Amino acid sequence: MAGATITDGRAALHEARWWEPLPGGKVHCYLCPRHCHIGEGQAGFCFIRANRDGKLYSLGYAEPAALQIDPIEKKPLNHFLPGTRVFSLGTAGCNMGCFFCQNWDISKSRADHVRATHIPPEDVVRLAMKYDCPSIAFTYNEPTIWGEYVIDICAAARKCGLKTVMVSNGYITREAFHDIYDHIDAANIDLKAFTEKFYGQSTLSHLQPVLDTLQWLKKETNVWFEITNLMIPTLNDAPAETRALCEWVLEHLGPDVPLHFTAFHPDFKLQDKPPTPPATLHAARRIALETGLPYVYEGNIYSAGAHTYCPSCQTLLIRRSWHDVQENRLKNGCCPKCGLAVPGRWMGARQPAGGAGNERHNFAARYEDLNL
Numbered sequence: 344m345a346g347a348t349i350t351d352g353r354a355a356l357h358e359a360r361w362w363e364p365l366p367g368g369k370v371h372c373y374l375c376p377r378h379c380h381i382g383e384g385q386a387g388f389c390f391i392r393a394n395r396d397g398k399l400y401s402l403g404y405a406e407p408a409a410l411q412i413d414p415i416e417k418k419p420l421n422h423f424l425p426g427t428r429v430f431s432l433g434t435a436g437c438n439m440g441c442f443f444c445q446n447w448d449i450s451k452s453r454a455d456h457v458r459a460t461h462i463p464p465e466d467v468v469r470l471a472m473k474y475d476c477p478s479i480a481f482t483y484n485e486p487t488i489w490g491e492y493v494i495d496i497c498a499a500a501r502k503c504g505l506k507t508v509m510v511s512n513g514y515i516t517r518e519a520f521h522d523i524y525d526h527i528d529a530a531n532i533d534l535k536a537f538t539e540k541f542y543g544q545s546t547l548s549h550l551q552p553v554l555d556t557l558q559w560l561k562k563e564t565n566v567w568f569e570i571t572n573l574m575i576p577t578l579n580d581a582p583a584e585t586r587a588l589c590e591w592v593l594e595h596l597g598p599d600v601p602l603h604f605t606a607f608h609p610d611f612k613l614q615d616k617p618p619t620p621p622a623t624l625h626a627a628r629r630i631a632l633e634t635g636l637p638y639v640y641e642g643n644i645y646s647a648g649a650h651t652y653c654p655s656c657q658t659l660l661i662r663r664s665w666h667d668v669q670e671n672r673l674k675n676g677c678c679p680k681c682g683l684a685v686p687g688r689w690m691g692a693r694q695p696a697g698g699a700g701n702e703r704h705n706f707a708a709r710y711e712d713l714n715l
């Protein structure tokens with residue numbers, strides 16, 4: 344279905360893609376594996392795709408609820424334009440129901456319950472260029488559910504030479520996958536656990552569609568992607584589960600995909616678990632390296648596990664402190680000592696004056712004053 348903007352007397356509505364009409368005025372949204380059947384006047388599970396008069400509309404289109412400049416390492420992406428800023432935005436809503444959501448204030452909100460700012464796709468790109476960001480990230484909540492806006496921003500960004508990044512839970516259908524990811528340059532996909540029990544009980548979704556997305560990314564696109572596994576004490580941190588996850592990544596995606604183990608902090612409905620001990624991340628990283636994955640990182644803690652090392656000669660290649668790049672010794676994407684080519688997208692980024700990621704703006708409330 345083609346996009347079109349109307350108003351319902353309250354706000355501009357953008358007609359959605361990836362839906363079909365059903366008898367009785369309902370609509371079927373097939374953007375994500377939930378396949379919501381949505382009645383007249385109702386919204387899908389994600390809150391931001393709604394049926395008005397028998398048509399599906401994207402309530403998140405051009406209505407970001409969060410705008411910020413981040414270091415690219417925060418997404419996290421460690422092998423994509425390291426040390427650069429990324430213009431980051433997100434809307435309300437989500438298509439998973441994670442009890443431990445770390446961005447629940449927007450992801451669990453309806454579109455009309457957050458303070459959003461109307462920003463057309465071209466203005467997102469203008470803002471990114473104004474603030475010297477070589478890339479734009481769709482992040483904070485699940486960008487799949489506002490895929491129409493993502494695609495239009497990507498088209499505008501490409502015209503201006505900017506890259507685009509999806510930070511996603513990977514919960515998308517086959518029907519929508521290429522429509523979105525064919526426009527994307529890089530992605531970080533959350534692999535939240537490696538058991539269907541965890542996905543079912545703690546995210547209200549399923550594991551297999553996420554594994555499918557990862558394999559489509561590897562086999563059918565040129566998207567640079569990395570994987571994040573948020574480790575939650577006692578729920579998904581068993582060494583046997585970590586080993587099974589790593590073996591699956593190695594077998595199905597190969598050794599070039601970086602894997603990030605990140606620390607959980609109690610949030611939203613999961614307040615009865617402690618923060619992830621650093622020792623858990625260290626142990627997971629050791630398991631991954633033993634399995635044969637060479638690019639394994641620890642996140643949300645201060646650790647030498649944040650650095651990139653040459654898997655051939657062990658030379659320190661990129662030194663990081665939390666999300667800041669302190670030193671990058673790669674030469675044209677290769678180890679300066681042994682010459683090994685390190686997989687990633689290293690070239691073509693404009694380095695902003697004064698370094699990247701050190702200057703952070705949260706200017707959602709000031710968009711009107713930006714004088715583009």
Ligand code: SF4
Binds near residue numbers: 390438
């Ligand atoms: S994108 Fe939203 S409305 Fe569509 S199927 Fe998924 S949860 Fe339901």
